[in-house]
Amino acid sequence: MDQLDKAFSSRSTNASRERRVKILSLLRQRGPMTRAEIARASGIAKSSVSILVDKLLLEGHIHEVRSSSDNRSKSVRGRPGDLIVIDPSAGAAIGIEISFGKIIGVIGDVSHEVLASTTIEFDSSSNTNQMMKMCQSIVSELLSTTRVTPSRILGIGLGIASSINKFGEDRYNFSQEIANTTTIATKLSDLTGFEIHVENSANLAGYAEMIWGAGKAFEYFLYFKLDQDIDGALIVNRSVVSGANGGVADFGHIVLDVNGPMCSCGLRGCLTAYAGLESTIKQASVALGHEVSLKNFLDFVEKSDFLCKQLMEDCAHRLGQGMSYLSRVLNPEAIILGSSCVTLSPEFTRVLSQSFSKYSLNKNQYIRILDGQLGELAGALGAAATVLNHPLVSI
Ligand SMILES: [Zn+2]
Numbered sequence: 001m002d003q004l005d006k007a008f009s010s011r012s013t014n015a016s017r018e019r020r021v022k023i024l025s026l027l028r029q030r031g032p033m034t035r036a037e038i039a040r041a042s043g044i045a046k047s048s049v050s051i052l053v054d055k056l057l058l059e060g061h062i063h064e065v066r067s068s069s070d071n072r073s074k075s076v077r078g079r080p081g082d083l084i085v086i087d088p089s090a091g092a093a094i095g096i097e098i099s100f101g102k103i104i105g106v107i108g109d110v111s112h113e114v115l116a117s118t119t120i121e122f123d124s125s126s127n128t129n130q131m132m133k134m135c136q137s138i139v140s141e142l143l144s145t146t147r148v149t150p151s152r153i154l155g156i157g158l159g160i161a162s163s164i165n166k167f168g169e170d171r172y173n174f175s176q177e178i179a180n181t182t183t184i185a186t187k188l189s190d191l192t193g194f195e196i197h198v199e200n201s202a203n204l205a206g207y208a209e210m211i212w213g214a215g216k217a218f219e220y221f222l223y224f225k226l227d228q229d230i231d232g233a234l235i236v237n238r239s240v241v242s243g244a245n246g247g248v249a250d251f252g253h254i255v256l257d258v259n260g261p262m263c264s265c266g267l268r269g270c271l272t273a274y275a276g277l278e279s280t281i282k283q284a285s286v287a288l289g290h291e292v293s294l295k296n297f298l299d300f301v302e303k304s305d306f307l308c309k310q311l312m313e314d315c316a317h318r319l320g321q322g323m324s325y326l327s328r329v330l331n332p333e334a335i336i337l338g339s340s341c342v343t344l345s346p347e348f349t350r351v352l353s354q355s356f357s358k359y360s361l362n363k364n365q366y367i368r369i370l371d372g373q374l375g376e377l378a379g380a381l382g383a384a385a386t387v388l389n390h391p392l393v394s395i
Contacts, residue, residue, distance in 0.1 A: 019044055019052055024061060027086040028388045030211065031112035032065060034082050053084055062086050085111045092148050094194070095384030096135050097159040097201050099340040099376075100228035100277060101294055103131070105138035106380040107146055110154075110388060112212075115146040117377055128184065136191040156194045157383030158185065159201030161231060197386045201225070202249065203240045204382025205338050205372070206233025210240075211385060213373035214336045221334040222326060223372075224251060224319065225379075227341050229264075229276040234330070252276060254322055274318040277341055280311050287311075294341060316348045320355025327356075327364045338372030340379050 022042050027033060030041070035053055039046040056062045065083050088109040096105045101124075106117040118141050120134050135158070143150065162181065185196040206223030209215040215223070215235060223233040230252030234241045241248050252272030253265050260269025261279065273279050277294060284300070285292045287307055292300075300308035323335050337344065337352070353369050360367075372378055 028110050032083040032085045091154040092152050093154050093384040093387035094156045095380040097379035103134050104380045105142055107142040108384050116142055132187045135188055139192050153194055155387040157197045157386040159204040159379040159383040161201050201379040202231035203233045205378035207240050208374055208378045208382035209336050209372050210235055214370045218333045220332050222332045224337045226339040228278045229272040271322040275315040280315050313351050316351035317355040320352040321359050324356045324359035334368040336370050336372050338378050340376045
């Protein structure tokens, strides 16, 4: 083989390897796909996809599964039996979300099957070290429940309620102290021995809804997360936009009324100050004349306590108002609402939609407002997905 032949052969081998990696990366990020979907998403010609997929099937890197046994959207086109899924033994990812009063963990494999989930509650006095030890317990429990060996774990995604700047150096306010997010990742990595990817939990939940939940059908939507505070995610062209410094979609701090209640950001009348669960519970405690926990409050709402039900309605009303103001600027296809703390009732969504309609311009009346489909697991699932998004370098 002369030098020219060798160079050509090496280039074509590299190109083939790159395309194989691209296909495997896609399957890892998006879950089961048809050959046609792989071709569309990768930009590789259908005929080449067919050849590469057949080779990967032969080598055991991927499997073919029947679409009828798959729980994907009915909108997925293709013949039954032509869904391609990455070999589950290629690895698994753990996702953890530190939420309002609880830590939620999930473990899923690279084929996007959720293997187990668990939750630990914590009290408001817990410090960073204690929280990281609780995360470590979650990891141990998930591994022992599923019998997944640590060598199969590709990493841990950790969702926290803070914006993460591009240097990963933003600060997270645990109950008793301010902790640097890089420090949090290092502590958890030291405790578990795994690589840690830290991200804003609303961005993660929005991302998870885009891949598996209510956002599957949309290219451009807003995700609102109702937790201790209000936070959100902006999804454009099926990507979560983080902004120049991680600060996009801080929806909780749009000002509804400059004379409104004081907000933690230093301004008055932010959406969070009206509709965040922490402020709503504080209002309930003042009105009832005694300290109310989130659980007590939700029990009262469930039992149709007039005052607590009214506070939840006020929360829905303010959320609808905030969503309408944002829609004037962003004009999304849809708005998806989720929470890792509360199961939102149809009545909540009805009040919210009514309020949205009341404050919206005509052109925004068509915007669909939907409940998320992943419930309290959305943030943790998104955290696991960030691990699967980590680029493959070789196969
Ligand atoms: Zn604020």
